[in-house]
Amino acid sequence: MTAERPALRQAQGTPSGSRGEGTAPHGRVPKLERIIGTVLRAGVMTSSLCLAVGLVLSLAGGGGALSAFLLNAGIIVLLATPVARVIVSTVQYVSDRDWAFATLTVIVLVELMASAVAALVLNRRV
Amino acid sequence: MPVVTAALALTIFAAGTVSGSLGALLGLGGGVFLVPFLNLVLGFPFSVAAAISLTTVIATSSTVSAGRAGKQLINMKLGMLLEVATAAGSLLGGVTAQFVAQSVLQKLFGIVAVIVALIMLSRLRRRNVILDPAADPGVLGGRYHEAESGGTVTYRVKRLPLAITASFVAGNVSSLLGIGGGIIKVPVLNAWCGIPLRPAAATSAFMIGVTATAGATIYYGHGQLEPALAAAAVLGVQLGSWGGLHFGAAASAKWLKILMAAVLFILSAMMFARGGR
Numbered sequence: 001m002t003a004e005r006p007a008l009r010q011a012q013g014t015p016s017g018s019r020g021e022g023t024a025p026h027g028r029v030p031k032l033e034r035i036i037g038t039v040l041r042a043g044v045m046t047s048s049l050c051l052a053v054g055l056v057l058s059l060a061g062g063g064g065a066l067s068a069f070l071l072n073a074g075i076i077v078l079l080a081t082p083v084a085r086v087i088v089s090t091v092q093y094v095s096d097r098d099w100a101f102a103t104l105t106v107i108v109l110v111e112l113m114a115s116a117v118a119a120l121v122l123n124r125r126v
Numbered sequence: 127m128p129v130v131t132a133a134l135a136l137t138i139f140a141a142g143t144v145s146g147s148l149g150a151l152l153g154l155g156g157g158v159f160l161v162p163f164l165n166l167v168l169g170f171p172f173s174v175a176a177a178i179s180l181t182t183v184i185a186t187s188s189t190v191s192a193g194r195a196g197k198q199l200i201n202m203k204l205g206m207l208l209e210v211a212t213a214a215g216s217l218l219g220g221v222t223a224q225f226v227a228q229s230v231l232q233k234l235f236g237i238v239a240v241i242v243a244l245i246m247l248s249r250l251r252r253r254n255v256i257l258d259p260a261a262d263p264g265v266l267g268g269r270y271h272e273a274e275s276g277g278t279v280t281y282r283v284k285r286l287p288l289a290i291t292a293s294f295v296a297g298n299v300s301s302l303l304g305i306g307g308g309i310i311k312v313p314v315l316n317a318w319c320g321i322p323l324r325p326a327a328a329t330s331a332f333m334i335g336v337t338a339t340a341g342a343t344i345y346y347g348h349g350q351l352e353p354a355l356a357a358a359a360v361l362g363v364q365l366g367s368w369g370g371l372h373f374g375a376a377a378s379a380k381w382l383k384i385l386m387a388a389v390l391f392i393l394s395a396m397m398f399a400r401g402g403r
Contacts, residue, residue: 036191048361051361052357054354059130078184078185078360079184081335082335085335104210105206115340
């Protein structure tokens with residue numbers, strides 16, 4: 001099949017120069033999707049491991065500093081994983097010079113940071 | 127904040143496992159079951175229940191999307207566009223939740239649970255595909271391999287403002303109530319915006335991680351998330367959704383949906399009863 005897929009090609013962030021692969025569904029996994037898959041998988045595994053060890057330690061030992069650290073690290077990695085996914089997308093869109101989508105992903109990053117700022121402001125007030 | 131004991135952690139782990147497997151079987155996040163369990167059965171404040179549930183929503187989104195990345199089901203461009211709206215809605219909802227009385231959130235949950243049940247009972251099944259493989263899907267449309275027909279199908283995105291509005295509402299409800307919000311986006315994307323069910327569901331699940339992160343960060347930063355209990359819930363939901371996906375084929379989806387719709391009507395009534403006091 002030789003029909004091109006302009007939208008998908010852009011959407012997946014394939015750099016120019018890899019044209020002509022066609023639309024075969026079993027073809028090479030586009031770069032951005034591959035990176036995102038890796039980021040998400042690594043994030044989930046790291047956070048689940050921290051949470052599991054932290055939980056077992058806290059239940060066994062009554063909650064020491066290490067278990068509290070691991071539990072919080074697990075939560076922070078869990079929260080950081082989607083953020084990391086947006087950051088790699090921004091980097092890829094910038095390197096593809098896809099300014100529209102680079103801007104959109106930057107807006108999402110700003111919104112995510114605003115939620116952290118909102119939490120800090122709420123903490124101060126309440 | 128509830129005191130963490132081994133019995134409580136195990137109870138939440140078990141509840142997470144059940145919610146996760148139901149969620150995987152029904153194509154929902156499990157939050158719609160987990161939040162009422164934590165709030166009504168264990169008696170946690172609504173915000174504490176929502177915070178725990180949001181962490182499980184993030185974990186499910188990341189796991190599911192990691193498995194799907196590269197299979198053309200997730201429409202990443204559409205997802206990243208709509209995330210601008212879901213994250214804004216979620217940010218607003220997370221802040222609003224800090225100022226709204228628990229009874230209001232319980233009533234809102236009751237309303238959303240009824241809507242979820244009604245949608246589940248009348249699941250929209252429009253195909254929305256263009257079978258000509260050379261058709262241009264446009265900037266936001268997509269193309270994917272459909273296992274049932276064995277062919278490659280193309281779709282275009284229609285009514286983008288509606289998709290953005292639904293995403294904003296879904297994000298808002300997500301962080302107010304601690305659910306993923308896919309139940310609001312997927313039917314809208316599927317029925318009115320031209321997106322076939324599977325890419326609509328995959329794209330929604332992909333976006334939900336960012337949506338729930340905006341909400342969960344507010345609860346966590348504001349000290350409403352107990353990490354040990356979130357850990358128990360996240361691990362339970364991970365186990366449950368893995369189980370649901372691997373052993374789900376044997377279950378009858380139709381009867382399961384009818385049963386779960388009945389459960390949701392009951393949960394809704396309980397939320398109204400509690401919220402009305």
